[in-house]
Amino acid sequence: xxxxxxxxxxxxxxxxxxxxxxxxxxxxxxxxxxxxxxxxxxxxxxxxxxxxxxxxxxxxxxxxxxxxxxxxxxxxxxxxxxxxxxxxxxxxxxxxxxxxxxxxxxxxxxxxxxxxxxxxxxxxxxxxxxxxxxxxxxxxxxxxxxxxxxxxxxxxxxxxxxxxxxxxxxxxxxxxxxxxxxxxxxxxxxxxxxxxxxxxxxxxxxxxxxxxxxxxxxxxxxxxxxxxxxxxxxxxxxxxxxxxxxxxxxxxxxxxxxxxxxxxxxxxxxxxxxxxxxxxxxxxxxxxxxxxxxxxxxxxxxxxxxxxxxxxxxxxxxxxxxxxxxxx
Amino acid sequence: xxxxxxxxxxxxxxxxxxxxxxxxxxxxxxxxxxxxxxxxxxxxxxxxxxxxxxxxxxxxxxxxxxxxxxxxxxxxxxxxxxxxxxxxxxxxxxxxxxxxxxxxxxxxxxxxxxxxxxxxxxxxxxxxx
Numbered sequence: 077x078x079x080x081x082x083x084x085x086x087x088x089x090x091x092x093x094x095x096x097x098x099x100x101x102x103x104x105x106x107x108x109x110x111x112x113x114x115x116x117x118x119x120x121x122x123x124x125x126x127x128x129x130x131x132x133x134x135x136x137x138x139x140x141x142x143x144x145x146x147x148x149x150x151x152x153x154x155x156x157x158x159x160x161x162x163x164x165x166x167x168x169x170x171x172x173x174x175x176x177x178x179x180x181x182x183x184x185x186x187x188x189x190x191x192x193x194x195x196x197x198x199x200x201x202x203x204x205x206x207x208x209x210x211x212x213x214x215x216x217x218x219x220x221x222x223x224x225x226x227x228x229x230x231x232x233x234x235x236x237x238x239x240x241x242x243x244x245x246x247x248x249x250x251x252x253x254x255x256x257x258x259x260x261x262x263x264x265x266x267x268x269x270x271x272x273x274x275x276x277x278x279x280x281x282x283x284x285x286x287x288x289x290x291x292x293x294x295x296x297x298x299x300x301x302x303x304x305x306x307x308x309x310x311x312x313x314x315x316x317x318x319x320x321x322x323x324x325x326x327x328x329x330x331x332x333x334x335x336x337x338x339x340x341x342x343x344x345x346x347x348x349x350x351x352x353x354x355x356x357x358x359x360x361x362x363x364x365x366x367x368x369x370x371x372x373x374x375x376x377x378x379x380x381x382x383x384x385x386x387x388x389x390x391x392x393x394x395x396x397x398x399x400x401x402x403x404x
Numbered sequence: 405x406x407x408x409x410x411x412x413x414x415x416x417x418x419x420x421x422x423x424x425x426x427x428x429x430x431x432x433x434x435x436x437x438x439x440x441x442x443x444x445x446x447x448x449x450x451x452x453x454x455x456x457x458x459x460x461x462x463x464x465x466x467x468x469x470x471x472x473x474x475x476x477x478x479x480x481x482x483x484x485x486x487x488x489x490x491x492x493x494x495x496x497x498x499x500x501x502x503x504x505x506x507x508x509x510x511x512x513x514x515x516x517x518x519x520x521x522x523x524x525x526x527x528x529x530x531x532x533x
Contacts, residue, residue: 082525090533264533284531306532
């Protein structure tokens, strides 16, 4: 039976959206049943890998005092993905900054909580600098043994899938949709597109401006991944009143104020796009251009300016952000 | 005796007109050939420059602005919505329409509310979350 489906639900602390076009899959499973499989998988992913659930396998793993811990295939995959992203970004996307992120104030789920507005967030922030990686980063101590079904690391060294989790979920869910001609999976804005027909009829994906909410750019995505990282959605004030967000400098363990408030990356997969977007934001404008240039992407500067990275570089002037002292 | 005088004519002897000879065919044909080649060359150059004399003067062409050709790729989003019939409301019987003793029977009038038009799908957005 043919048809299309567009499903939305909540998981991973975000909104998940699954669009499946099955007009050419007569005689095979329906788009509705496939969407249900995707939803079931993503809930299972969330239950296994959420650091905010005490009963999740990840939480049990992080509190396990053994050096070598038996781990499910899903947890091993998530850890390998995190290590891959760390390697890919030169250590900027570090999955072992769990104590630092909790010390910064992100110790419980922020689902349903609004972040600070950029106007409120930026004027009080300290000087701008790009993040840096450390040579002896702790993530290098992780060893995933697929044959033995274990993960080893020094006890007490926790793993945080926050840098790659949603992209990985979208990519893994895409594996459930093989054979469908056109589909899109968005896990909180980290998006995977697939299907042979999607190349002919790409999905239109709008980039949302983190400060104004307008959509200044549209990508037509026919294959691969697109993801956005930003400081606004998961931002808060610490007890001392200073602003904080969830993107930390591995060198200092503190939130980074790099001069960018949002970045969007295109890549072959959603997970790669997510890692690149985060690394770009952590690197500041110059580094972000280098990271996003080869595949394309978007930089949103603190003053609201939107810059398209890649071969078609364009700078778009947007209206000033009122009340922030930021000129557009 | 008669004098043989020569006849004297008061008319001045006519100058015989100098009859020009027929022009040679070679220069004529040469000139024609040169003119023809020059003419065609001129037309060729003009046509190559896009100025066809048969189509009008340069002035008109200069005044008429060139219209840019815009090729728009229109991608239609096809939304296939499965319309399920609204659940049947409780049939509303016409009062007195049913007579238990007879055969007359008013069919229950079942009111269906027209299905609301399907809302447009929300755009796909990538944003920090």
